[in-house]
Amino acid sequence: MLEPELTMRKVAILLPACDSGRHQHHGGETCEEYEALAYTYRELYHDAVATAFDQHHTPMPEVPPALRGPNWRAP
Template sequence: MPDLHARKLTVLVPACDTGRHAHHPGITCAQMNEEIAWMDEYFAAELSKSLGRKVTPMSEVPPALRGPNWKAQS
């Protein structure tokens, strides 16, 4: 039986001028933040529908892996 290995593949992309996001031509950083927030809400809602329960940030991460600064969100 072969050994199993896990790998994380990383792709480097150019950053925006502030270095906070991937390059986003034609929109500002504030607009990019709004888009990211919308995507987070959308995917959380879709995942909640498919699982049949509310999903919040970190709710699917085991408590032991959340770290000391994690605060529960309702």
């Protein structure tokens, strides 16, 4: 049997850094302002993912008692 050929590619994009060297260049704002904005975006992203996850994983009260597992909790 022939083994499939495995290949891997690494794509790197070099971006200019800010003056402190901690972030990519963020013209017009300080590192603290950039970090605060990144934190806000990260929180919004996590909230959106949590909301989408909750919409697809709702409790099922109509599950008959015989099919409920030991970790089943009533809604």
